[in-house]
Amino acid sequence: MKLLLWDIDGTLIRGHGRGLEAFKAAFQRVYELDLPLGSTAGKTDGLIVRELLHMWEEAAILERLEQFYAVYEGELHARFEHLQRETTILPGVKAALSQLQAHTIHSLLTGNMLRTARIKLDAVGLCTYFRWDWGAFGSDNHIRNELVPVAFQRAQAAGWQGTLADVVVIGDTPFDIGCAKIAGARSVAVASGQFSLEQLAEHQPDLLLNDLHEHAQLQAFLGVGDETHR
Numbered sequence: 001m002k003l004l005l006w007d008i009d010g011t012l013i014r015g016h017g018r019g020l021e022a023f024k025a026a027f028q029r030v031y032e033l034d035l036p037l038g039s040t041a042g043k044t045d046g047l048i049v050r051e052l053l054h055m056w057e058e059a060a061i062l063e064r065l066e067q068f069y070a071v072y073e074g075e076l077h078a079r080f081e082h083l084q085r086e087t088t089i090l091p092g093v094k095a096a097l098s099q100l101q102a103h104t105i106h107s108l109l110t111g112n113m114l115r116t117a118r119i120k121l122d123a124v125g126l127c128t129y130f131r132w133d134w135g136a137f138g139s140d141n142h143i144r145n146e147l148v149p150v151a152f153q154r155a156q157a158a159g160w161q162g163t164l165a166d167v168v169v170i171g172d173t174p175f176d177i178g179c180a181k182i183a184g185a186r187s188v189a190v191a192s193g194q195f196s197l198e199q200l201a202e203h204q205p206d207l208l209l210n211d212l213h214e215h216a217q218l219q220a221f222l223g224v225g226d227e228t229h230r
């Protein structure tokens, strides 16, 4: 069975700024700086912090990083009702997750920390689709390119028999495509986030979709047939 590693923001869901608002509030409280966030798409939480503090020593960043993560989790949790009301599940996502469930294993590869990933997906009722213990998160490593091997090793340790060629990363940025390529996994790019089809095409994903409405193409790519697709 193939192991699908889903990105969250821009791939499964679109928030309406509450996540960034919580991130910024936590950053301000813990690092005592009010800085513009810039582009966060495809970046891990730990990388965003490091980029904001590029003039800081790594040791000084690390000193407060756990505290930052805890405060961020609290800030996000405090906005849970807003997240529930305002977060959109992207087109075709629910159908794709449901239809592929019998044929593949869904897990996650995201720059979010495990705990904030859970809050975001809990707000839209998507948590139950995923094997959380096989996923790789921003809390595992701030370098996204290191995350496929983390998920792969977790799956193998749990008895999954696949190879890296059976791992498929699904995401909305060149960083998602890149982390799959460097690890020897395959990549599916969806233009449902901040990057256009043309921009994603430049990075040569193995499959490129406008959005997950095109699940017949995804099923064909995964070789899982379309008997559940109508």
Ligand SMILES: [Mg+2]
Pocket (backbone or CB within 6 Å): 007, 008, 009, 010, 011, 041, 042, 171, 172, 173, 193
């Ligand atoms: Mg994303």
